[in-house]
Amino acid sequence: MARIPVESFVLGPAQGATLQRQVQDAVTRGVLAGRMRPGDRMPSSRALARHLGLSRITVTLAYADLVANDYLVSRGRSGTFVSPNAPTPAPVPRAARPARGGVDWSRALGQRFPDPAPLARPADWRRYPYPFIYGQTDQRLFDHGNWRRCALQALGSRDFGPLSEDAYARDDPYLVEQITTRILPRRGIDARPEEVLVTMGAQNALWMAAQVLLTQRRTAVMERPCYPALREILQLGRCIAQEVAVDGGGLPPGQVPEGADVLFVTPSHHCPTGVTMPLARRRALLALAERREMLIVEDDYEFELGFVTPPLPALKSLDRTGRVIYIGSFAKSLFPGLRLGYLVAAEPVIRELRALRGLVLRHVPGHVQRTAAYFLAQGHWDAQVARMTRAFRDRRAAAQAAMDTHGLAPARANAFGGSSFWMRAPEGVRAIDLADRLRARGVLIEPADAFFSDPRPGPFYRLAYSSIASEDIPEGIARIARETARLAGSAQAVWP
Structure with missing residues (x-):
């Protein structure tokens, strides 16, 4: 039996998990990886909480769940230990290094598949203050x-x-x-x-x-x-x-x-x-x-x-x-x-x-x-749709007013609604260049090159309002207008 040092606990990426869940995951990862073996003594809840900068109740509740799932066992005043019934990792044989002259995958693969169109947004898009990106759920509107x-x-x-x-x-x-x-x-x-x-x-x-x-x-x-x-x-x-x-x-x-x-x-x-x-x-x-x-x-x-x-x-x-x-x-x-x-x-x-x-x-x-x-x-779906419709109507109005103020206009009229505008940059301005400039200023737009079979960068981009609050839209539009004007080489962008 060994005492597990408190320093061996490091919380991984949150990925939306609660702190209690992160503690549980740290323990289960250690057990399944073989670093924590049956009979090993866990750090006290007080010591682990102090090491991780958490409240003691968070660690206590995590330990309780792990006991209920038979990863840990509590022995009165003696402390908390890895359960003898905890899962044991199966031995993983080391993979043999392929010999020279192995499989020629360029010939062995029966079919090649087209690469998916690249995402026009960074994975951490939510941290940008002005995300005019399409198709993602606004957590503020979801039930x-x-x-x-x-x-x-x-x-x-x-x-x-x-x-x-x-x-x-x-x-x-x-x-x-x-x-x-x-x-x-x-x-x-x-x-x-x-x-x-x-x-x-x-x-x-x-x-x-x-x-x-x-x-x-x-x-x-x-x-x-x-x-x-x-x-x-x-x-x-x-x-x-x-x-x-x-x-x-x-x-x-x-x-x-x-x-x-x-x-x-x-x-x-x-x-x-x-x-x-x-x-x-x-x-x-x-x-x-x-x-x-x-x-x-x-x-x-x-x-x-x-x-x-x-x-x-x-x-x-x-x-x-x-x-x-x-x-x-x-x-x-x-x-x-x-x-x-x-x-x-x-x-x-x-x-x-x-x-x-x-x-x-x-x-x-x-x-x-x-x-x-x-x-x-x-009836929750109907209420959800009604809530989103009201929000999108307000956001669309805010975006249209801001575009009118700054001399921008959609490339095509949209009598439907939805969650985005179809935009075109001025002559000689590529949407991908505009997007790069705007990203450095906290604004995300989506160049529309992937929608065309012609791979050359073009002037079109999509300006969505599904993931941005109404109060943030005017400043975001203003930044788009300023960068567009700079790229177009004029004081004010002219939109064909």
Whole structure:
């Protein structure tokens, strides 16, 4: 038996964990690594608290949890020891060094995959005072309490089956019910449970749709600019991929090339410019698809956040022939790390998609599905969307007022709302250079080069207000205007 020195305890990166959890993790890491062996004596709670600069109650509670989990054992006045029942690390043999002339991986790999488009934001973006970055959850707006209660409810014994069972290719029927009765009717979509598939977010849905609908001999058409992951998915599928440039009304139906088999489109809120496709153009696109026997994949991302004008009907709601495959997700209304979405299509399509998903990942984790189902069923999702809509409306107004003051303007009008503006730097100014200058001044913007197939740096960037408080927006916009003017070589930037 050895006494474990207090100096051997160092708390790792917090990663959002409580101090109590960090102490527990430090002990479990030591046990699992073999540095703390059964029978070894732990430092007293007072000594460890003093060493780590924590309160004694924090260490005492951490020790109590470790005793309950049989990592530690308390022996009255003798102290606290590593339990004889604590997990013991398995011996790890040292890996042999590969011999010369080993595997030639450049030939052995059967397929190469495109690198994901680089993130336009640093990992520590939250520490910047003016983060105009897109797609991240604002913790100030999220309903932590009710989400936690729904997660605990999903962990109860009543739901142990949906939580723990291998459902093979089935989805949680309770979540599917909420999607068909609470979400899809908002978009005018009437769907049966057999026409809905739960996915690991919209990107997973796009990949599965491409796998099922396309071959190397079929042609896919996407918007220009477009969601970078979609372009990479189509490249991976090795289909014939073509682009159609969007205008102020989204994708023009008359520009869709002959012979197109599948069209990928974001009509309600084009990604990334934010323009909305008019109703007449939507009808024309559906008529074109019917004449040419073309399928349409509609990505209706961020539909919940349309607040400038009343939302137009989804393509899927206008579809009378079953040609539209509809994709939605909870990434914007809840949080992107949830990785939860849904796909709505004709039953034969869903059947094939379900079989594909079953081969790859079976189903979305049961606890995730049931927690989201409770959050929807109890009305928390509706309240969450309403809260975000009010906040985003105020932030958009603050950003627009600040841009008017400093002579800035979006590159495209946005009658939808959402959470961002599509911007263009002055002639001769690259967005990536502007972003670099602004980052040094505490401001984050997102250069939009990844949205274009042309890899050369361009003038476009996305200015999002989903993660910045209203009171911080005017100063952030002012800094953007000043740096833009400096780069443009004039006292005031001129925006084409």
